[in-house]
Amino acid sequence: MLTIDQLEFHYPGSEPIFKNDQLKIDPNTFSIIIGPNGGGKTTLLNLIMGFLEPTKGKIESTFQQIGYVPQSSKIDLEFPIRLIDHVLIGCIQKVTWWGGFSKDTIKFVDELLEKLDLTAVKELRLKELSGGQLQRAQIAHALACEPDLLILDEPTSNIDPRAKKQILDILHSLKKEVTILMVTHDLEMLLPETTQVLLVSNGIESIDKTNLCHHTAMGLYENRFTQVKGNG
Amino acid sequence: MVEIFSNPFVLMATFAALLSSVASGIMGTYVVIKRIVFIAGSISHALLGGIGICIYLYSVYPSPLFYPLNGALVFSLLAAAIIGWVYLKHKDREDTAIAAIWTIGMSIGIIFASITPGYNVELMNYLFGNILWAGQREIQLLICLDLILILAVFRYRYLFLAISYNEKQARLNKVAVDKLYLLLLALVAITVVILIQAVGAILLIAFLCLPAAVAGKCTKSINQMMVAGIGFCSLFSLLGILLSASCNIPLGATIALICSSFYFILLLLKKEP
Numbered sequence: 001m002l003t004i005d006q007l008e009f010h011y012p013g014s015e016p017i018f019k020n021d022q023l024k025i026d027p028n029t030f031s032i033i034i035g036p037n038g039g040g041k042t043t044l045l046n047l048i049m050g051f052l053e054p055t056k057g058k059i060e061s062t063f064q065q066i067g068y069v070p071q072s073s074k075i076d077l078e079f080p081i082r083l084i085d086h087v088l089i090g091c092i093q094k095v096t097w098w099g100g101f102s103k104d105t106i107k108f109v110d111e112l113l114e115k116l117d118l119t120a121v122k123e124l125r126l127k128e129l130s131g132g133q134l135q136r137a138q139i140a141h142a143l144a145c146e147p148d149l150l151i152l153d154e155p156t157s158n159i160d161p162r163a164k165k166q167i168l169d170i171l172h173s174l175k176k177e178v179t180i181l182m183v184t185h186d187l188e189m190l191l192p193e194t195t196q197v198l199l200v201s202n203g204i205e206s207i208d209k210t211n212l213c214h215h216t217a218m219g220l221y222e223n224r225f226t227q228v229k230g231n232g
Numbered sequence: 233m234v235e236i237f238s239n240p241f242v243l244m245a246t247f248a249a250l251l252s253s254v255a256s257g258i259m260g261t262y263v264v265i266k267r268i269v270f271i272a273g274s275i276s277h278a279l280l281g282g283i284g285i286c287i288y289l290y291s292v293y294p295s296p297l298f299y300p301l302n303g304a305l306v307f308s309l310l311a312a313a314i315i316g317w318v319y320l321k322h323k324d325r326e327d328t329a330i331a332a333i334w335t336i337g338m339s340i341g342i343i344f345a346s347i348t349p350g351y352n353v354e355l356m357n358y359l360f361g362n363i364l365w366a367g368q369r370e371i372q373l374l375i376c377l378d379l380i381l382i383l384a385v386f387r388y389r390y391l392f393l394a395i396s397y398n399e400k401q402a403r404l405n406k407v408a409v410d411k412l413y414l415l416l417l418a419l420v421a422i423t424v425v426i427l428i429q430a431v432g433a434i435l436l437i438a439f440l441c442l443p444a445a446v447a448g449k450c451t452k453s454i455n456q457m458m459v460a461g462i463g464f465c466s467l468f469s470l471l472g473i474l475l476s477a478s479c480n481i482p483l484g485a486t487i488a489l490i491c492s493s494f495y496f497i498l499l500l501l502k503k504e505p
Binding site for chain 1: 265386387388389390391393394396397398400401402403404405406407448451452453454457
């Protein structure tokens, strides 16, 4: 479980992004974060992952291992790494004393690649993959550490609808094994499987999913977007 | 042209160049992929401080303790430690620290060279490189340092890959990123000491980074990049030795120019998708 209590955070010399905010994420749930650009979604993820310290308040987590899928624009495609090595460094904790990986670990990684339909391209460099394959490669890298919390930052941006559907299917198949927290701009992701919807826009607001229809979400989203633009 | 290699000095220099290529191919790969070219540049200039102090001390108290390469090793490791500390604790000040370490080392080297009696040929050799100067002691040192690098990189290959690819994700996977980064910088410092005899402090960045960068354009994985980097380094060194001996031009500058030319030719020929 992850609990955020009375969270306050601001970057040096800037206005607070979060002020007295609360959040709770139960195990084996599927939460999505929506909100306008600049509203604090990625900052919230960085706080949860421990890369930023709250100015006030506390973040407590019982999750032992976090897997993280960054935005595709943050991936260095020029980095000379094959897909198989990219996934292997996802389970770097299993590196042996001689610096390599055991047969069991390699088998585990091969199975993971098979599950994500990446076996055929495992010898390719990341920059040789298609947009959908690249996103699945990021998910494979994040899952390689066998996380109990999987955090994804806009995993379906810049990919075609077919690849998007494939990612969604993978995430829904993972729902029972791992807690998922995902930032997205794709409101069609508000599927019945989603447990919790969080609107992050200079604060965290939990939206009652049962009363939420697409138009309501769109309205909230646009309303907050206008507010943020107005503040800026 | 081949008869050039019958000269024992050239033969020894070739052997030293090939040993330097091993270090350059391996560590150059990390310098390129981790984008720490200017850190390597700073270390390579900072170690001139150690060389200057040792040349001065040797002129006053001739002792093996004050061999210039010993001073170079101490100063390069010190420079790596300071830059690493600044990177880990004050990331926003890293570029300033790199420049400060760069100039402090060079300034100390210049001051001590100026108070050392007589004309300082040795310091010039370290500045511009003179591999023809390599003797048995230098070859033994190169072999030892190459072995240290190979063993360390073999042991930490995936860990170095993890911190080079994405530090954030490595931290989430509970990798000791800070310690590994400092170790990586220490290995870069050792490599710089190995290469300084071949190409000199001023031209060293070209020999360390460009063959690896060329290799990176033609390979798929980091292991292939290292092997190809060693190959390109050896090729550029041999070409440099041949050209330098044939035309009677400085070897370090010749090797640096060959590296740079190959890099730009490859950039022109290889179209990115």
